[in-house]
Amino acid sequence: MPASISTAEAVAVAVDDRVKEYQGDAAARQAAEPRKTGGKSDSSAPRLKPLDIKAPDRIGRYTIGKRIGSGTCGVVHLAEDELLRRTVAIKLSPVGETNISTGKVPGAQRAYQTEIVAAGQLAHPNIVTVFDAGQYEDLNYLVMEVVEGSSLKEFGKGRELLPVHRALEVIVDCCTALDYSHRRGILHRDIKPANIMLGKDGSVKILDFGIAVGLRDIGGLNRHGPTLGTPNYMSPEQILGHELGAASDFYSLGTVLFEMLTGRQLFKARKVKELFRTVVQQPAPRLDEVNPSMEKGLADVLAKALAKKPKDRFQSGREMAQAIEPWIENYRLVEERPNAQLRFIRQLQKQAFFEGFSDVEVARLLEIVTVRSFSAGEVLVAAGDAERRLFIITDGMARRERDGQLVEVVGEGAAVGAEAFVNGAPEPESTQAMTTVNALELTSDALSNLPPRIHLRYFRHISSLLARQSAGAASLQPDCAL
Template sequence: MTPNYTLSGRYRIVRSLGEGGMANVYLAHDLILDRDVAVKLLRLDLRDDPKTIKRFQREALATTELVHPHIVSLYDVGEENGMQYLVMEYVKGMDLKNYIKSQFPLPLQQVLDIMAQILSAVATAHAHNIIHRDLKPQNILIDEAGNAKITDFGIAVALSEHTMTQTNTILGSVHYLSPEQARGSMATKQSDIYSLGIILYEMLTGSVPFNGETAVSIALKHFQSAIPSVRDYDADIPQALENVVLRATAKDPRNRYAAVEDMAADLKTTLAPARAGEKRFEPADLNIDETKIMPSADIQAALAASQDGKTQVMPRAHEAPAKPKPAASKPAEATPEDKPLPKRSWAKRHPLRRKLLIGLGIVLLFALAVLVGWELSQPQATTIPKVTGMTKQAATETLAKRHLSVGTVRRVKSNRVRKNQVIKSTPGAKTSVPERSKIGLTISSGAKEMSFGNYVNDSYQDVRQTLKSAGFTVKKVYSTSDVTAGQIISQDVAAGSRVLPTDTTVTFTVSAGSHYVNLKDLTGESQRDILTYAQDNGLNVNFQRGYTDEQKEGYSYDQEPDGGTNVRSGSTVTVMMSRGNQPTNQPDPKNFYVKVTIPFKALTAAAPQANNVKIYLEDDTHTRETLYRELTIMHDTRISLPFQLTGDLKGRYRIVRNGVTIANKTQITAEDATN
């Protein structure tokens, strides 16, 4: 199909989007409704194949029945010049397979959000008794807003249409194939759940659990090998989340979730603190097959069938009938023929059998020696140690202790593992392998930029856990608001900005509600205790330092407002922390300014957004943890920072723009003053 060709006088082909085993997909423009659409056109070499046509038509029928925001919509079905086509919703973005490759590692909350959308769509299909049978990341599209949409119901089947599923016929992608499908059994709703578990595994680890040189070898692993642990890849993944993977991919369908809705409900709470200590999921032993006792009549019939004839006893060839004894009256004279033959041993009587037995014995001894030698030459089994988080050198030494060596080394970007540290080993930890095996290592080549989301109106606790697991440093300040306490009001990192998680500190302004707090007297308390009190009551604290004879160093000696005052949640309390007694003969403090220029960074060229800037100072009166000033800039801005330093004390400042530290200067003295 060439560009600018108009299908049925309505759909003008723009370009090719991809080619599949059954059909080719094109981007087209609907000339009537003035919108972009995706046209799925049956391949020319298959248009006379009745099975392919039936499958193509089945996709149209299945998609027509399913109306869901996370299932690609079907707009039209048609035929032109013997070419059958489907007109579908065009999803601008990429499939989940490529999305994982480009964005990995995905924040855990994002993994849960995408899976929730997929599960909701599959639940709708199952409610219509339609099984997808080919769920895989390549059949899940992610649009530019991050929404998932399932497509390709080409081999979907209604539960009532048993004739569409042929025994010993495997349909679907082998990497996501359920054990029962690998055996050739009919697909069920639990088969889709198994595929969903593999998709979740891939989103968490970046790869499928089973690989092999052939499709058959991969299929065998699906019903013979245990699913590798996602926590061996990343120990920060909660056990509750791994349990969803383990239960969805249980070998026996009876151990899986009874319905997709059950999986969705379980997945939703995996990051909840209440499930932090959850034990690893172990499937129930459902092997209830018993040894069947065959009836006696069947046993007799079987015995009769196995007996082809009775064993016959044959006379020896050298034995002759006994001769009659001679008359006793006159013994006959012995002749040479009448003399008894000398007795011979069995070996002399059977020389050929003797040679055969000796030869057989030699062969058996030789075979036994070969087997023993082969067994002794084989490497002993050993278990792969855990090397995640180690440097390549440390991992090499650890593997060597188990008589293993490093094989292929692959470097990938990672926001969870520091640069030059091991992300995972292949095979994974605790896997039994022969000694002298080569173990592949995946090593972090450093963090990669990711697009920061918009978390306004979300729960701070949920967002904090998600971002911390992705490598961000997360802080908060309170603000009085009519918004529900605990919800995020604003963020200092602009949504959509590209940031390095490990280098980014994001500060959220969190609603403290609208109630009042009776402020207690904070004098005489440590900084840690004051912060805990402020956290529990939704207050912000501004620490300052000074000399005093009233309180020992490190404890507060004054506050503003005073204790007993009613203050609104989200208010800021200034607390003076003691630096100890005023030193004798202490020189007068030096007061000076340091001027710095804060560069503006345009997030988008089309519509520049203001930069959020936070400045932290440390001198006689300021502490490094306390925010000195916050401002927004739309261009390069020059400001003056005030310092007061006494004696040999050194100052410092830190400037954070959109959550990223852009300046961090220490050892500041009066000599750095700007005239």
């Protein structure tokens, strides 16, 4: 690169070249997924008309039924396999002849050939199964399993979102499928919501390997290909035309997860050139900044998937799945709770002790505490008590005394017993209920059963409360005092 050209200028030139390649190769763009006739196309992508193929009534043993999708590479119909007596999906595309002078293969034909190669290599419960393929007159056909359900397009941008734990489960299944595909030497290259099916039975299926490339030499599958994909979900290196590795698919999968958790696409632009430059040059927005209800730890996982440099991302589906899996149970714990319990969590978050703690963190603590009730005059913590337990007052008033003298009156959101809880040392003060007091009893042993990150966060919080108390927390507001 000449010294007079900056890195930014070089990137701009590379992006411009890729845009020309992307927009100019209309035939190659036929690898887009089938979509319902009349559907709105993405304003940032070139608008290509779906092929209008008249399907025959019958192809071999398959009786052709109604059309269920159409796209720029062909149409998809339901069909009946009369030999095996089952309903299948049959994808039809025009046979394309190789250009003798240029050697180029029309996009729809290339997609068909690529899917056949992929089908011969892949057999996985999270990848749509291809049963049969062939040519009938001037049509290529691909026979696949029918997935009764809908694609993730129904749960993303501008639509009702899946519960967080369910969205994470779907992505983990995709990680498993891609890990398998990559180990078989095949890079999908077009991971997006429309290519991920969620069955009514809960199954998750990745489909459409029409623009896949090889991660190693596989007969019939190129290791390199033209700049293809769906702009909103392409990785920076895919846009720039660089050699691709597994991390490219995980970037695309990260964009899908971002959309499922926020209801918006990662980047938006009116034109392909603008979008490509943004993807290549701008850092991805953080999940917890776009959707503040999301956990920072989960946002960190997604940030890794969306890193600009492939080496900074997850290198395998197994690695990405393992990073996501702990969050599934965390969010399930919240989302599957009865409404009354969710309201209690929201109530606690308004109290001083739980201020700044997420739904998941509060729900996790509620799993390990004991709910206690004290009548007026009962002692919560006695002076000299060294038992490692903490009482978090959720309702009522209590008085803290030292040597028979009132130190302060505390109420909801206060925590008492921090000295013994943190240090195992005798409590210097006693705490007695003035009214009926409801409190959450937390023991040190129970806290240690929480996931390490949440355990550490609570322990630091309690230690901080103790430090403020030792420094003279009597000056704090009653609802913030220990």
